[in-house]
Amino acid sequence: AQKVTQAQTEISVVEKEDVTLDCVYETRDTTYYLFWYKQPPSGELVFLIRRNSFDEQNEISGRYSWNFQKSTSSFNFTITASQVVDSAVYFCALSSGSSNTGKLIFGQGTTLQVKP
Amino acid sequence: NAGVMQNPRHLVRRRGQEARLRCSPVKGHSHVYWYRQLPEEGLKFMVYLQKENIIDESGMPKERFSAEFPKEGPSILRIQQVVRGDSAAYFCASSSGENTQYFGPGTRLTVL
Numbered sequence: 001a002q003k004v005t006q007a008q009t010e011i012s013v014v015e016k017e018d019v020t021l022d023c024v025y026e027t028r029d030t031t032y033y034l035f036w037y038k039q040p041p042s043g044e045l046v047f048l049i050r051r052n053s054f055d056e057q058n059e060i061s062g063r064y065s066w067n068f069q070k071s072t073s074s075f076n077f078t079i080t081a082s083q084v085v086d087s088a089v090y091f092c093a094l095s096s097g098s099s100n101t102g103k104l105i106f107g108q109g110t111t112l113q114v115k116p
Numbered sequence: 117n118a119g120v121m122q123n124p125r126h127l128v129r130r131r132g133q134e135a136r137l138r139c140s141p142v143k144g145h146s147h148v149y150w151y152r153q154l155p156e157e158g159l160k161f162m163v164y165l166q167k168e169n170i171i172d173e174s175g176m177p178k179e180r181f182s183a184e185f186p187k188e189g190p191s192i193l194r195i196q197q198v199v200r201g202d203s204a205a206y207f208c209a210s211s212s213g214e215n216t217q218y219f220g221p222g223t224r225l226t227v228l
Contacts (some may be wrong), residue, residue: 035216103174104151104209106188
């Protein structure tokens with residue numbers, strides 16, 4: 001079975017704090033892809049990052065960084081020096097399967113509130 | 117480059133009516149996915165289409181729902197005889213086949 005768990009339902013921080021959003025996944029496939037999407041209050045879904053299962057290098061993009069660890073089946077997302085504009089729902093997603101249709105399995109999402 | 121377009125952005129229907137949701141993928145993308153976001157349930161896959169073909173409809177309800185992606189024109193998600201439980205946000209995503217899906221702004225369907 002394939003599954004994505006985002007155990008943190010809601011997180012509230014004060015601006016400039018660092019915050020880490022957790023994501024744990026389950027799959028029996030050796031080839032898979034992991035994603036993070038952001039859903040701001042306006043409702044659209046914004047692609048942030050894609051990682052494939054063979055690339056465990058951590059990635060940094062500005063204030064965003066991602067830590068992929070196959071040993072713990074985790075793909076955590078850290079926002080450094082958070083800003084009010086980071087307030088959104090963040091979804092972690094998994095794409096895998098021998099048929100590789102590419103369909104995404106989403107976690108339940110973590111609502112991040114950044115207070116001024 | 118234009119992203120994924122969805123229309124209408126908001127749709128109100130009475131119980132028993134039909135709802136038609138349209139999705140125009142990113143130019144050059146031939147893979148289209150539909151997802152539904154129900155309150156309290158998160159985002160769930162519904163159907164995956166390539167031009168003129170349904171590839172995976174494992175997430176589609178067995179009745180009243182259908183999808184198409186014709187050779188010309190947008191992809192259509194059609195819901196017949198809508199019920200209140202169909203009220204949700206419906207998202208379309210497109211891909212060039214390289215695994216990253218780009219989402220449209222969604223259609224918010226409200227069934228009265």
